[in-house]
Amino acid sequence: MSRLIINGGNRLNGELEISSSKNAYLPILAGCILSDGKVTLHRYPNYTDTDNMCNILKHLGGKIERHNDILEVDCSSLSKYDIPTDLAMVVRSSIFALGAIISRFRRAKVAYPGGCEIGSRPIDIHLSGLRQLGVKIVEKHGYIYCDGNNMHNANIVLDFPSVGATENLMMASVLVKGETVLYNCAKEPEIVDLQNFLNILGAKVSGAGTDRIIINGVKKLGGGEYTPIRDRIIAGTYIIACAMCGGDVLLKGANPLFLHSLISKIDKYACQIECEYDKIRVKSLGKPLSLGKVETAVYPGFPTDLQAQILALQTISSGSCMIVENLFESRFKQVPELIKMGASIHIKDRIAIVKGVDKLFGADVIATDLRGSASLVLAGLSAEGYTTLNSTKFIDRGYERIEEELSQLGGDIKRVED
Numbered sequence: 001m002s003r004l005i006i007n008g009g010n011r012l013n014g015e016l017e018i019s020s021s022k023n024a025y026l027p028i029l030a031g032c033i034l035s036d037g038k039v040t041l042h043r044y045p046n047y048t049d050t051d052n053m054c055n056i057l058k059h060l061g062g063k064i065e066r067h068n069d070i071l072e073v074d075c076s077s078l079s080k081y082d083i084p085t086d087l088a089m090v091v092r093s094s095i096f097a098l099g100a101i102i103s104r105f106r107r108a109k110v111a112y113p114g115g116c117e118i119g120s121r122p123i124d125i126h127l128s129g130l131r132q133l134g135v136k137i138v139e140k141h142g143y144i145y146c147d148g149n150n151m152h153n154a155n156i157v158l159d160f161p162s163v164g165a166t167e168n169l170m171m172a173s174v175l176v177k178g179e180t181v182l183y184n185c186a187k188e189p190e191i192v193d194l195q196n197f198l199n200i201l202g203a204k205v206s207g208a209g210t211d212r213i214i215i216n217g218v219k220k221l222g223g224g225e226y227t228p229i230r231d232r233i234i235a236g237t238y239i240i241a242c243a244m245c246g247g248d249v250l251l252k253g254a255n256p257l258f259l260h261s262l263i264s265k266i267d268k269y270a271c272q273i274e275c276e277y278d279k280i281r282v283k284s285l286g287k288p289l290s291l292g293k294v295e296t297a298v299y300p301g302f303p304t305d306l307q308a309q310i311l312a313l314q315t316i317s318s319g320s321c322m323i324v325e326n327l328f329e330s331r332f333k334q335v336p337e338l339i340k341m342g343a344s345i346h347i348k349d350r351i352a353i354v355k356g357v358d359k360l361f362g363a364d365v366i367a368t369d370l371r372g373s374a375s376l377v378l379a380g381l382s383a384e385g386y387t388t389l390n391s392t393k394f395i396d397r398g399y400e401r402i403e404e405e406l407s408q409l410g411g412d413i414k415r416v417e418d
């Protein structure tokens with residue numbers, strides 16, 4: 001158990017290299033299940049979510065070796081096709097492994113995924129797509145039993161452009177004979193990254209990044225080497241941190257195109273942003289202005305994973321702002337903690353009305369999800385006095401020792417192990 005202690009008020013200055021994307025790495029690790037050869041992945045990040053996905057691969061019989069930030073994954077001789085409850089509970093993305101396991105073994109037994117802290121997170125779109133690929137599915141005793149002996153290609157229209165379902169169905173159909181076409185797909189950059197990775201291993205996938213993905217089944221996938229993209233949500237978090245704390249920060253490795261919805265929203269209002277191909281420079285502009293209305297949407301819309309951070313920014317803006325959360329129903333759980341720090345926020349269903357205050361004050365706060373934790377860290381960094389974040393359990397799922405990165409920029413933040 002560890003906590004973060006933040007002494008707010010420091011400006012942030014300097015350079016930071018952005019880590020690999022958690023949401024790209026997770027499906028790519030699941031994709032290794034499809035490979036008969038050795039896969040080398042570069043820039044492996046220190047997130048507990050990715051470590052837990054590695055534990056799933058090990059449970060299935062995969063061999064994993066890590067040399068600094070290089071991960072060698074060998075799934076050539078997998079012996080199991082199940083994911084037990086204890087492994088599925090700790091990482092929701094365990095569900096991504098389902099498509100890959102069925103594709104490889106033509107059967108799977110997977111416990112329901114955990115991670116319901118931001119809403120109910122159903123998996124009906126995943127299961128409906130698998131059924132359309134010919135998978136027989138029985139749900140009983142907390143497990144999803146799949147029989148893929150009669151799998152066949154299909155044209156599948158997703159009810160909603162779910163990121164996870166798009167990725168799952170891509171992987172499920174990679175080893176299925178014939179052409180499978182997925183319609184109404186999610187278009188996130190991480191899906192393009194998964195396509196690029198699978199194609200390196202010998203898959204024939206095209207169209208990722210659009211709403212129509214075409215998978216031409218191949219007999220098997222071999223090994224290969226790949227470097228996943230950087231984490232756009234971490235980059236976005238630090239852009240907002242600089243806007244809140246003041247300062248001048250250069251984020252290296254971050255692709256500004258993937259953050260267009262954030263950058264176009266806050267540039268000139270909360271900070272000044274200069275972009276190069278893989279660099280983002282953020283200079284604060286003093287007190288942030290109101291952003292008016294921010295509404296989350298599927299990519300390329302404003303990411304739900306940056307909603308909590310932008311809400312924190314608006315607590316110290318010079319006006320009122322409306323934040324609308326369209327993706328997940330319980331994504332304002334950090335709000336009572338921000339109110340404890342002096343913020344003025346009113347919630348009704350999926351809408352938060354934020355009235356900017358002069359400043360926040362440090363407090364002991366409790367986090368219940370990953371991005372909510374990040375928003376409380378940002379609030380603490382900009383507040384007057386000390387803030388204690390009660391647990392790092394959630395933030396460690398998707399940030400690599402956030403206290404070290406923010407200290408590198410001049411933030412006064414440290415981890416205390418209990």
Ligand code: UD1
Nearest residue numbers: 023093121122123124125126162163164165304305327328
């Ligand atoms: C992924 C991201 C997560 C991000 C989310 C939305 C990963 C590992 N996680 O999560 O960080 O917040 O996209 O950008 O990439 N839905 C259904 N039925 C389904 C599947 C989804 O109703 O079968 C709904 C969800 O409840 C939610 C919406 O679709 O309201 C979007 O969810 P989805 O895109 O699937 O999110 P994840 O893939 O779980």
